[in-house]
Amino acid sequence: MVNFKMHISGVIIHARPGRATQAQEQLAAISGVEVHSSDIEGKLIVTLEKEDEQATVDAFGLLNELPDVLAATMVYHHFEPETDSK
Numbered sequence: 819m820v821n822f823k824m825h826i827s828g829v830i831i832h833a834r835p836g837r838a839t840q841a842q843e844q845l846a847a848i849s850g851v852e853v854h855s856s857d858i859e860g861k862l863i864v865t866l867e868k869e870d871e872q873a874t875v876d877a878f879g880l881l882n883e884l885p886d887v888l889a890a891t892m893v894y895h896h897f898e899p900e901t902d903s904k
Contacts, residue, residue: 828894833860
């Protein structure tokens with residue numbers, strides 16, 4: 819069985835109108851989330867890095883529950899296999 823040490827996801831966030839700054843602050847407070855870009859329409863480009871699949875699923879669900887987020891859409895997912903150091 820292959821173990822995975824890092825799950826990396828690319829996510830597009832649509833913030834509530836006029837609330838992109840607040841959404842960005844809420845996102846920045848979540849461990850493993852990094853906001854890379856935002857525009858005046860409230861679209862944010864975010865990466866999500868977690869150590870296992872369940873943590874990724876849980877964090878993605880949390881993104882959709884933030885008060886200033888209308889929607890979070892995963893557009894990319896990659897996982898790095900654990901390497902043997904032998």
